[in-house]
Amino acid sequence: MMSTISPSILNADAANLGAALVAVSNADFAHVDVMDNHFVPNLTWGLPVVEALVNRNVLPLDAHLMIEDPDRWAPAYAEVGCASVTFHHEACRDPKKLVKEIHRHGALAAAALKPGTDPKVLKPYLSELDMVLVMTVEPGFGGQAFMPQMLPKVQEIRQWLKAENLEIRIQVDGGISRANLAQAAEAGADVFVAGSAIFRANNPASEVEVLRGIAQEHVCH
Numbered sequence: 001m002m003s004t005i006s007p008s009i010l011n012a013d014a015a016n017l018g019a020a021l022v023a024v025s026n027a028d029f030a031h032v033d034v035m036d037n038h039f040v041p042n043l044t045w046g047l048p049v050v051e052a053l054v055n056r057n058v059l060p061l062d063a064h065l066m067i068e069d070p071d072r073w074a075p076a077y078a079e080v081g082c083a084s085v086t087f088h089h090e091a092c093r094d095p096k097k098l099v100k101e102i103h104r105h106g107a108l109a110a111a112a113l114k115p116g117t118d119p120k121v122l123k124p125y126l127s128e129l130d131m132v133l134v135m136t137v138e139p140g141f142g143g144q145a146f147m148p149q150m151l152p153k154v155q156e157i158r159q160w161l162k163a164e165n166l167e168i169r170i171q172v173d174g175g176i177s178r179a180n181l182a183q184a185a186e187a188g189a190d191v192f193v194a195g196s197a198i199f200r201a202n203n204p205a206s207e208v209e210v211l212r213g214i215a216q217e218h219v220c221h
């Protein structure tokens with residue numbers, strides 16, 4: 001199975017987000033964290049900024065929506081050209097319908113779980129998803145410490161996917177770095193978001209290569 005490195009531009013220079021994408025253009029995706037100051041206690045950017053970044057055509061974008069009412073807002077992120085749209089299960093009223101809407105607008109659909117959310121909530125619509133995002137920090141801020149206690153959740157979801165022969169990716173997001181990526185890969189993750197580890201490195205593009213090398217060696221399904 002292919003592994004994917006998706007740099008999060010959350011802690012890049014907010015006045016130069018286009019340049020941040022160019023700095024990691026060797027990655028597979030760019031991860032764009034949308035926060036509304038309601039679902040999480042932080043505010044980033046919204047649809048017009050994300051649309052402008054899509055139009056730079058540097059990398060496919062993965063929008064991680066940490067917002068209330070994704071049922072209303074998520075399809076628009078697909079419509080402006082995000083390659084993948086991730087909503088939080090906890091905020092969503094009708095996940096089955098939302099997944100259909102995201103697909104109808106041409107994007108891959110993913111559901112995210114906060115650290116305290118039992119993965120069993122995904123069971124009713126798991127097979128319709130393209131990806132599951134297991135948060136490895138409390139959503140809201142970059143630069144937090146990776147929570148190793150989330151690895152059993154990754155393992156559990158990977159076992160369900162294997163048992164049901166489902167080709168669904170598992171993304172981990174929060175505190176991922178060269179120190180823990182191998183563990184996450186061995187637990188069953190195959191899409192790795194890293195913000196501070198990449199943008200605080202002297203050379204973000206070479207850090208992408210380092211993380212990709214670790215992923216290729218340890219992704220194991």
Ligand SMILES: O=C(CO)[C@H](O)[C@H](O)COP(=O)(O)O
Nearest residue numbers: 139140142143174175195196
């Ligand atoms: O969703 C997020 C926070 O809610 C970010 O994607 C994530 O935290 C990336 O930054 P870092 O690698 O610094 O943790």
Ligand SMILES: [Fe+2]
Nearest residue numbers: 008033064173
């Ligand atoms: Fe994120």
